[in-house]
Amino acid sequence: MIEVHVTTHSRDTALKLAKDALGERLAACANIVDQITSLYWWEGQIEHDKESLVIFKTSKARADELTAFIIANHGYDLPAIIRHEEVIPTPEYRRWVHQETKADQ
Amino acid sequence: MIEVHVTTHSRDTALKLAKDALGERLAACANIVDQITSLYWWEGQIEHDKESLVIFKTSKARADELTAFIIANHGYDLPAIIRHEEVIPTPEYRRWVHQETKADQ
Amino acid sequence: MIEVHVTTHSRDTALKLAKDALGERLAACANIVDQITSLYWWEGQIEHDKESLVIFKTSKARADELTAFIIANHGYDLPAIIRHEEVIPTPEYRRWVHQETKADQ
Numbered sequence: 001m002i003e004v005h006v007t008t009h010s011r012d013t014a015l016k017l018a019k020d021a022l023g024e025r026l027a028a029c030a031n032i033v034d035q036i037t038s039l040y041w042w043e044g045q046i047e048h049d050k051e052s053l054v055i056f057k058t059s060k061a062r063a064d065e066l067t068a069f070i071i072a073n074h075g076y077d078l079p080a081i082i083r084h085e086e087v088i089p090t091p092e093y094r095r096w097v098h099q100e101t102k103a104d105q
Numbered sequence: 106m107i108e109v110h111v112t113t114h115s116r117d118t119a120l121k122l123a124k125d126a127l128g129e130r131l132a133a134c135a136n137i138v139d140q141i142t143s144l145y146w147w148e149g150q151i152e153h154d155k156e157s158l159v160i161f162k163t164s165k166a167r168a169d170e171l172t173a174f175i176i177a178n179h180g181y182d183l184p185a186i187i188r189h190e191e192v193i194p195t196p197e198y199r200r201w202v203h204q205e206t207k208a209d210q
Numbered sequence: 211m212i213e214v215h216v217t218t219h220s221r222d223t224a225l226k227l228a229k230d231a232l233g234e235r236l237a238a239c240a241n242i243v244d245q246i247t248s249l250y251w252w253e254g255q256i257e258h259d260k261e262s263l264v265i266f267k268t269s270k271a272r273a274d275e276l277t278a279f280i281i282a283n284h285g286y287d288l289p290a291i292i293r294h295e296e297v298i299p300t301p302e303y304r305r306w307v308h309q310e311t312k313a314d315q
Contacts, residue, residue: 029145
């Protein structure tokens, strides 16, 4: 099991991305943290925006497809997609994530 | 030092879990992020709930006891307990976490 | 690329820390999660405070300087500075972080 983190411009984008990715069985769960404040360099300026953070929980086997799905449906030129691969769930939770992300449901 | 992350159904559950775990010296600190939106597969449906995320900071030596404590006091059939073991604190913060999670206080 | 996480006493401290660190090119991006609830042991008591969580995204090369900068500008005696070094961004995002954290801009 791994986590894939990405920030989005709006809550609606985060919700749609989460719902659609789960619908494709590319993740078992998505936690969305709203109203984060992001400061970042863009074209020589420090930008200051509101974003939502989506934390996907998925299997390593599905991670590349999930990443491609996020890129195709995100809206930014350069989405901040970051994998946390060293996380360790309980054995039960790992089994559940693997079960829920099987392609042939 | 490691982080143990878990989501709970409500803020009250998160606060009680954090307070009681710290009371047992199973963690030195707990950060609670409220009002996250969680989407997840459960019994063939995509569920959509509000949750709180608890980030415990503890020592590796106490991690198994903390995990058992969370399972015993959580309320879900399958709590999403996820360890982030590869985190690197400053030496001072690591010492503080180890000091505050010693069993024989 | 790595993430450096730190909690601050207030949103204003978090914003200033983020803005100034980015201004020094010590990070490419900072995400701030407000209104987290923190419970922690301090001088024999369990304290209960509101904090903000700052997640910096920077290059490994700049991580020591960023850590020193946070310590110098934070305000706590013992700031909870925690590196997440095992994160894996997309190749494009990694390039962007490295580009934006070059000292000689």
